Amino acid sequence: xxxxxxxxxxxxxxxxxxMAVWRQAGFDPHDCPVRNILDHIAAKWTVLILLELHxxxxxxxGLLRALPDIxxxxxxxxxxxxxxxxxxxRTVFDTRPPAVEYRLTPLGQSLMGPLxxxxxxxxxxxxxxxxxRARFDSAADAA
Amino acid sequence: xxxxxxxxxxxxxxxxxxMAVWRQAGFDPHDCPVRNILDHIAAKWTVLILLELHxxxxxxxGLLRALPDIxxxxxxxxxxxxxxxxxxxRTVFDTRPPAVEYRLTPLGQSLMGPLxxxxxxxxxxxxxxxxxRARFDSAADAA
DNA sequence: GAGTGCAAGTCTCAGATAGAGACTTGATCG
DNA sequence: CGATCAAGTCTCTATCTGAGACTTGCACTC
Numbered sequence: 001x002x003x004x005x006x007x008x009x010x011x012x013x014x015x016x017x018x019m020a021v022w023r024q025a026g027f028d029p030h031d032c033p034v035r036n037i038l039d040h041i042a043a044k045w046t047v048l049i050l051l052e053l054h055x056x057x058x059x060x061x062g063l064l065r066a067l068p069d070i071x072x073x074x075x076x077x078x079x080x081x082x083x084x085x086x087x088x089x090r091t092v093f094d095t096r097p098p099a100v101e102y103r104l105t106p107l108g109q110s111l112m113g114p115l116x117x118x119x120x121x122x123x124x125x126x127x128x129x130x131x132x133r134a135r136f137d138s139a140a141d142a143a
Numbered sequence: 144x145x146x147x148x149x150x151x152x153x154x155x156x157x158x159x160x161x162m163a164v165w166r167q168a169g170f171d172p173h174d175c176p177v178r179n180i181l182d183h184i185a186a187k188w189t190v191l192i193l194l195e196l197h198x199x200x201x202x203x204x205g206l207l208r209a210l211p212d213i214x215x216x217x218x219x220x221x222x223x224x225x226x227x228x229x230x231x232x233r234t235v236f237d238t239r240p241p242a243v244e245y246r247l248t249p250l251g252q253s254l255m256g257p258l259x260x261x262x263x264x265x266x267x268x269x270x271x272x273x274x275x276r277a278r279f280d281s282a283a284d285a286a
Numbered sequence: 287g288a289g290t291g292c293a294a295g296t297c298t299c300a301g302a303t304a305g306a307g308a309c310t311t312g313a314t315c316g
Numbered sequence: 317c318g319a320t321c322a323a324g325t326c327t328c329t330a331t332c333t334g335a336g337a338c339t340t341g342c343a344c345t346c
Contacts, residue, residue: 011199018210018262019194033191037265037272040183044304047177051162056154067160071305076324086275092341096313097322108197114261119161124181126155128250129180132229185309187333203294213334214334240293 040085045070045078053088054112057103087111183228185264188213188221196231200246230254
């Protein structure tokens, strides 16, 4: 609780902020590029799938074993989404029983740079965030 | 459908891949750092909230106007999550009626680098992804 | 002093989504 | 004949999301 009135919340003109650019460009909220693309990339399981495939090509059951608490249904769906977006390739081998291999496409590879940077940030700041959470939760309990 | 049997799916030893590091460190799937932290950062609305706050401090109803199709409920929840993680600050001014201002903390600021890189990647490759999707969907229709 | 407005939420309910795990398919093994 | 394996699909329930009505406390108008 502060007494300063919140006058003049000046919006910075941040030339590197996509939000500012989109707004100038007309910004149709139903075609928001972040939501359209990042919603897939950053969905619950896709980051893990991409990290695992970054280690090398992998098969369906291999991914299932590598990502211990993903369900088959969610793995299938995540793989389909990534394939649809052109980030991974799906190859069927006609062995018996058939095997299916997933691997990153060049487009998928090109995503790994930014994605690993973000994952790196989150592991770098994991402790700080954990203690922020603990502080917030104990303040909430006190209230 | 290919005829090469998928033998020896050698897992690359990628020293920069967090997955490999975690696995060596014991990797408790229920304490997965990516999911714990990225699930919040990369949740449906938080990226948009962070981008908007990167333009400058903003109040509740201001965010509601800025992010046209977010609901009050989801905005409240997203802001709470970000506050709990220490990425944004919430300040109440005792004007009448009271005003509440949200702004990035230094920790939140430090996230913007990697996050903007990822958003940049997604806008850079938006066209490629859109056409990959169109190709995938028309192939599915054909089948 | 009754009515209206405002900021920043909370509440409720319906519909969408995620997860657990049983089932499918076709060929090969005991 | 029955079991097994890979790569899914199907079903059913539990959880989550979104729309939007409602709340609270004060100030301002009539």
